[in-house]
Amino acid sequence: MTSIGVLASGRGSNFKALLDAQKRGDFGGEFVVLVSDKPDAGALSIARENGVKAVVISPKDFTSREAHEEAVVKELEGCGVGLVCLAGYMRIVGTPLLARFGGRILNIHPALLPSFPGLHGQRQALEHGAKVTGATVHFVDEGCDTGPIIIQAPVPIGEDDTEDTLSARILAEEHRIYPAAVRLFCEGRLKIAGRRVKILPLGPKKGEDK
Numbered sequence: 001m002t003s004i005g006v007l008a009s010g011r012g013s014n015f016k017a018l019l020d021a022q023k024r025g026d027f028g029g030e031f032v033v034l035v036s037d038k039p040d041a042g043a044l045s046i047a048r049e050n051g052v053k054a055v056v057i058s059p060k061d062f063t064s065r066e067a068h069e070e071a072v073v074k075e076l077e078g079c080g081v082g083l084v085c086l087a088g089y090m091r092i093v094g095t096p097l098l099a100r101f102g103g104r105i106l107n108i109h110p111a112l113l114p115s116f117p118g119l120h121g122q123r124q125a126l127e128h129g130a131k132v133t134g135a136t137v138h139f140v141d142e143g144c145d146t147g148p149i150i151i152q153a154p155v156p157i158g159e160d161d162t163e164d165t166l167s168a169r170i171l172a173e174e175h176r177i178y179p180a181a182v183r184l185f186c187e188g189r190l191k192i193a194g195r196r197v198k199i200l201p202l203g204p205k206k207g208e209d210k
């Protein structure tokens, strides 16, 4: 069973989708801590309502980005976390997290990467005039939304779409593919080979023939 820590800054709908997947069972992972940099993040309430440790680590209490991230790492390590899920975490991941959790940090992005990285992926796609956008789950590296891609889901853009209508359809896909990717990680089925992530077949369960 993989112990999972979540970092979130906002409402936490992806975190909720992950928790729901864990509750459905056979997930291979357990959410043990939610860390937020924002004391008013909705994700904190979701954690508390679901019996997950909720911790606020505000950058305002530290003199540098490094020191703040070190404190986040300390909390995650103290909880025995083996996988870190970013779920609307509005900070660039730096050296402390990458040094200790490299290859074990996932993120969800509201666009088909490498198109439209960074903030407001949905708005960027609309303004660019793209006909298709979507959602991406990827490993986190030192860049901004540049790490190896695990799962993507396409979402067509309609003539009448606004940022809100498009975001809602993308979000539905996020809630589907993020739990799927986390489950694959927990099953030990993700193999990073350079830029590519290979999805390995499911091995035999305990008690089954090899």
Ligand code: GRF
Binding pocket: 008, 010, 011, 012, 013, 014, 015, 087, 088, 089, 108, 109, 110, 171, 174
């Ligand atoms: C999502 O659109 C996610 O793709 C992006 O931030 C948003 C977080 O939403 N990284 P929520 O807090 O999970 O509802």
